[in-house]
Amino acid sequence: MSTPLRLGIAGLGTVGAGVVKIIQQRANLLAQRTGRPVVISAVSARSRDKDRGVDLSGFAWEDDPVALATRDDVDVFVELMGGSDGPAKAATEAALAAGKDVVTANKAMLAHHGQAIAEQAEAAGCVVRFEAAVAGGIPVVKALTEGLAGNQITRVMGVMNGTCNYILTRMENAGLPYDEVFEEARALGYLEADPNLDVGGIDAGHKLSLLSAIAFGAQVDFDGVELEGIGQITIEDIRQAADMGFRIKLLGVAQLTGRGLEQRMTPCLVPALSPLGQLEGGTNMVVLEGDSVGQIVLRGAGAGEGPTASAVMSDVLDIARGIRVTTFGQPAATLDRIKPARATAAAPYYLRMALVDKPGAMAKVAKVLGDSGISIDRMRQYGHDEPTAPVLFVTHKTTRDALDHAITGLAETGVVVGDPVALRIEAL
Amino acid sequence: MSTPLRLGIAGLGTVGAGVVKIIQQRANLLAQRTGRPVVISAVSARSRDKDRGVDLSGFAWEDDPVALATRDDVDVFVELMGGSDGPAKAATEAALAAGKDVVTANKAMLAHHGQAIAEQAEAAGCVVRFEAAVAGGIPVVKALTEGLAGNQITRVMGVMNGTCNYILTRMENAGLPYDEVFEEARALGYLEADPNLDVGGIDAGHKLSLLSAIAFGAQVDFDGVELEGIGQITIEDIRQAADMGFRIKLLGVAQLTGRGLEQRMTPCLVPALSPLGQLEGGTNMVVLEGDSVGQIVLRGAGAGEGPTASAVMSDVLDIARGIRVTTFGQPAATLDRIKPARATAAAPYYLRMALVDKPGAMAKVAKVLGDSGISIDRMRQYGHDEPTAPVLFVTHKTTRDALDHAITGLAETGVVVGDPVALRIEAL
Secondary structure, three states, X not given: OOOOEEEEEEOOOHHHHHHHHHHHHOHHXXXXXXXXXXXXXXXXXXXXXXXXXXXXXXXXXXXXXXXXXXXXXOOXXXXXXXXXXXXXXXXXXXXXXXXXXXXXXXXXXXXXXXXXXXXXXXXXXXXXXXXXXXXXXXXXXXXXXXXXOOOOEEEEEEEOOHHHHHHHHHHHHHOOOHHHXXXXXXXXXXXXXXXXXXXXXXXXHHHHHHHXXXXXXXXXXXXXXXXXXXXXXXXXXXXXXXXXXXXXXXXXEEEEEOOEEEEEEEEEEEEOOOOOOOOOOOEEEEEEEEOOOEEEEEEEEOOOHHHHHHHHHHHHHHHHOOOOOOOOOOOHXXXXXXXXXXXXXXXXXXXXXXXXXXXXXXXXXXXXXXXXXXXXXXXXXXXXXXXXXXXXXXEOOEOHHXXXXXXXXXXXXXXXXXXXXEEEXXXX | OOOOEEEEEEOOOHHHHHHHHHXXXXXXXXXXXXXXXXXXXXXXXXXXXXXXXXXXXXXXXXXXXXXXXXXXXXXXXXXXXXOOXXXXXXXXXXXXXXXXEEEEOOHHHHHHHHHHHHHHHHHOOOOEEOHHXXXXXXXXHHHHHHHOOOXXXXXXXEEOOHHHHHHHHHHHHHOOOHHHHHHHHHHOOOOOOOOHHHHOOHHHHHHHHHXXXXXXXXXXXXXXXXXXXXXXXXXXXXXXXXXXXXXXXXXXXXXXXXXXXXXXXXXXXXXXXXXOOOOOOOEEEEEEEEOOOEEEEEEEEOOOHHXXXXXXXXXXXXXXXXXXXXXXXXXXXXXXXXXXXXXXXXXXXXXXXXEEOOOOHHHHHHHHHHXXXXXXXEEEEOOOOOOEEEEEEEEOOEOXXXXXXHHHHHHHHOOEEXXXXXXXXXXX
């Protein structure tokens, strides 16, 4: 077992440089733990000349990641370029075709092509591991795939986009409006080049779809994730939620129901004193529930050089140790296609709308809610300068179908301006 | 890979019965995940006739766990008997001598004999896994050994005895004295036959010593753990801590310092709003800190049939999948003997003592503290019916050595009755 494990690393951004640093600085420790040296044979990135704070002189350079992935002196292709298609996918496929194992941090690629990649890997006798793709440094893929393998998983939940959680907690703590905090986050470099990946919930939805596949033995189905971003959340929503003992989180929930696989990544109200409610800033939290184990909560940094590189190394060192687990925890051919289902369980909802300031307007709204079978737990209309009045309702438990029916009805009243905001209240 | 993995299970208490249930009820799921059937060949326990709520008729019975461990039709010996020596150790050694892998939930055995068992296992080409020995269903051994393998671990902390945490939180929430809650816990079956294993911190100390070995590449050194139980904690301590924004937890802390390996399992004050401070009842929490990953927090049930059986199954299924990791994450021969060190970093302390009600008594105490180089942050003497006055101090940061010096000095003043209680205040 003293043959070195040889890596080819494509992508030398923050995470790639972090991986190089760990391998250079911890060589002895890693060899002691795995029983063999872990070395880098070659690297690839867009620009060869950029200073990345690490010494790359000992590694071969490849301009083309596909060439890197298929080199004879590479055992494991480490894909840290990102992007669902393009070079990342081409190089991953080329690596597998050449019989190389793959370690990737690429949630978008796996959310869109995970099933095909898993099938290709297994046919080639290779492994594809992706700990770094979900929740940064938290070893959640391993916890779910291996640590809880004796369980029928009943639910997976989580706050898996640190940027959204930063924005929401910053709005609350500083009392600032969304737009202002969004610009702050951009200035701090917290946002993806396309910010909608973060604030639209897409990035977090990618992650949820990967955990769902493992948890429920399902083919990855990102298109089946009900997605809603945080862009419509106002500071008033946050304050109202706080008044009622809740905080607003972009919360992922996945569970298998009689009607199919429910996957949603939407802003929800969660109890302020629950573990998820207490999560501040860029930290991630994943809650795994199994029939035997009950509830396991994992918390840690969801992004950043060190945490993400730590997760990449976990996969690399597994391979060095001879740990070979199928991509989604069971053979790709046995993963079921499970049809997506909307959230079926009834829940209370928080509902905000802008009402025209006219006699009879409230009566119309109340009638629509009643006709939709929705009963009101509490209601508040607060002082305002605008021509419309902000009105909030908290409903008793109701279904999403009844709520959608009501929202359609509200639009037809002519007294509600714009789209109402409806946020599910999760009792955790 | 379709050869069945055949288990011999010794010990059919709550956990053993839980393991049998999972294997019987989830056979298809487990086979799908591991690629091979997991079956039970034989079982062993003290009484053959007891009704355990599971059907054992399909398994061979052995009265002698050693005979079970060495059967030809057993690949993995699952040791769930407990006890640091005696039958558990004899059967484990026999299993390894016969070339069987071992899965155990036995923290006491590994805390005392872990190094020898790891050496024997590696010489025989076998693995010994013990996920269930630490923090019940939380996959913390796996997280530390594999998930964070790329890190230099800097600190391990945790609340790892659910019974102690139950007692402390119950005292606080119900305002009840220690003795009363202790009896409640006994009536509820939460206490070990020898309650000192729980409330004396021994059980939690065993667990900490196992995590330390993995984290710091050290030979298990349970004797090096500074142990202090919760028996001296009063409801007044809990109230005073709460007033200052703290809660009292039986907290394990392990870190490698320049002077050696610091391991302590002692009651500490932790910030009430920190993840550890918020932990209620029988739940466990482990905090792992690494140079790359930062802080990872893991939370879940620390005991009980389902959670502990889930952890046992994690190890069994790893073996079924061909995952073979050395007992403490690196070859036993490379584990260092690291000398134990007392906590060196200065910290504030909470100090409670019973003072005789005489003029000049307080002046004597204050002089001793001053002479020991300890400065006082706050102090309180409260109303009392006893002949002695309860007096509390919170010190500014001081070392354990200075504190011990002061405690010796206090005993010599003649005005302090009994031993002062000193609890470290951990800023997390």
